Amino acid sequence: MLVSRPKTAGTEGTRYRSSRANSQSLADHLTEASAAPTTTDPKDPAARQGHLSTTHVLASVQRVTEPALVVRNATLRGRPGTWTIVLDQDAIRAVERQQATTPVPAHEGPTELDAEGNLVTIPFVDAHLHLCKVHTLDAAGDNPLAEYTSGTMGGALTAIEGAATVKRGQTADDVYARARQTLLASVANGVRVVQAFADVDPVAGLTGVEGLLRAREEFRGRVDVQVVAFPQDGLLKAPGTEELLTEAIRRGADVVGGIPWIEHTDADAKAHVDAMVSLAQRTNRRVAMLVDDAGDPSLRTTEMLAAALLERGMVGRGSAQHARAMATYPEPTVRRLAGLAKAAGLGFVTDPHTGPLHLRVTDLLAAGVPVALGQDDIEDAYYPFGRHNLLEVAFVAAHVLGYLADPQLETLLDMVTMQGYRVVGMPPRAIEPGAPADLLVLDGRTAREVLTRHSAPLTVVTGGRVVASTRTVTELF
Numbered sequence: 001m002l003v004s005r006p007k008t009a010g011t012e013g014t015r016y017r018s019s020r021a022n023s024q025s026l027a028d029h030l031t032e033a034s035a036a037p038t039t040t041d042p043k044d045p046a047a048r049q050g051h052l053s054t055t056h057v058l059a060s061v062q063r064v065t066e067p068a069l070v071v072r073n074a075t076l077r078g079r080p081g082t083w084t085i086v087l088d089q090d091a092i093r094a095v096e097r098q099q100a101t102t103p104v105p106a107h108e109g110p111t112e113l114d115a116e117g118n119l120v121t122i123p124f125v126d127a128h129l130h131l132c133k134v135h136t137l138d139a140a141g142d143n144p145l146a147e148y149t150s151g152t153m154g155g156a157l158t159a160i161e162g163a164a165t166v167k168r169g170q171t172a173d174d175v176y177a178r179a180r181q182t183l184l185a186s187v188a189n190g191v192r193v194v195q196a197f198a199d200v201d202p203v204a205g206l207t208g209v210e211g212l213l214r215a216r217e218e219f220r221g222r223v224d225v226q227v228v229a230f231p232q233d234g235l236l237k238a239p240g241t242e243e244l245l246t247e248a249i250r251r252g253a254d255v256v257g258g259i260p261w262i263e264h265t266d267a268d269a270k271a272h273v274d275a276m277v278s279l280a281q282r283t284n285r286r287v288a289m290l291v292d293d294a295g296d297p298s299l300r301t302t303e304m305l306a307a308a309l310l311e312r313g314m315v316g317r318g319s320a321q322h323a324r325a326m327a328t329y330p331e332p333t334v335r336r337l338a339g340l341a342k343a344a345g346l347g348f349v350t351d352p353h354t355g356p357l358h359l360r361v362t363d364l365l366a367a368g369v370p371v372a373l374g375q376d377d378i379e380d381a382y383y384p385f386g387r388h389n390l391l392e393v394a395f396v397a398a399h400v401l402g403y404l405a406d407p408q409l410e411t412l413l414d415m416v417t418m419q420g421y422r423v424v425g426m427p428p429r430a431i432e433p434g435a436p437a438d439l440l441v442l443d444g445r446t447a448r449e450v451l452t453r454h455s456a457p458l459t460v461v462t463g464g465r466v467v468a469s470t471r472t473v474t475e476l477f
């Protein structure tokens, strides 16, 4: 019998061990420290007065500040050599290059992880996911999917109407239960942040938002869910929606959504953009709108969104999702829009696997505009697959965008990590001291290897603690 693992030599899996010492709480350490005077030198004046001796305080502090986790033998993006990363619970304490000629730095950390030379990165961001709709394809039937992928504006509109049937009779509990399945996959796949769209319309009411708010609280600290109150059926087309959106924000939704391109006229589309940006401004929220999501070169709602952000002093507070019509624009229009987006601090999210047209990613990145990738859909009326694996999303994007050379593979990794944090308005992250103590040990040593395998991270670390570990074993007989 031949037993093999689908990994190259040296990557048979990270080793993880922990000792009982690590489970000792800060309170335990402090209790020990307070008991110290009974064993101090009686000649020590501080001890005689009932105070702790310096020696014992230092010893206690040293034990209290033991790192939560030490990751050895890590490969880091853009940095030669092999690295050791020392993590506390709240932040990365140190990132040290290992010397080939000297022993590994002796952090006697109680918990250690051997990355075995694999790539260690910041966690992934999914900047666009219709989390209220996951796993609804069977209920929606195949027709909306066929319409959406037809590439026409009429098809996309028909798909939205067909997909809406799922929402009749939907409860917040239904939404929560489905979202929870996906967020468990997020933890396993190292997706730390999700910009999650919840339909708000007269049919769904607030069931989508309520379900996702509940999931957000359950996963807090593991997955940051930004709930977008999203008027999927339009604003002027669906009277009553604006009031529902205002209530959704009042109940705690994080981001104001929008879908101006489906309104009946350009004037209505502009009114939609203005109303949503105004709501965001009044409630101190960001904006995330689905814009120009069809193959119609006359659609201009991306431009409307950027202009509205500039006019209302909301620079850097919005993102444009999809914007597929950009693929049909003449070159001068693309350039003008890229310049306007940069001025407005507008980020973009593209989901090349869920439609036949896609954003002008290369042009926008060249203009200094952030572009992230999103999962978009998981087994719903718009896309039949999806595992919430951002490396899988990047792998498919590599083919659709023609991003196959090594520098382009690095760009794809950027789009699911650092670009994602920019687009959703979060502070930049890196594997460096002071950064949040979150990291992934990926399955591979280079961008090419990890994208080829596009498997779940070997290890996911959140808050200095291992929260998920994945191994795949193949047995050949």
Ligand SMILES: [Zn+2]
Pocket: 128, 130, 290, 321, 322, 376
């Ligand atoms: Zn979408």
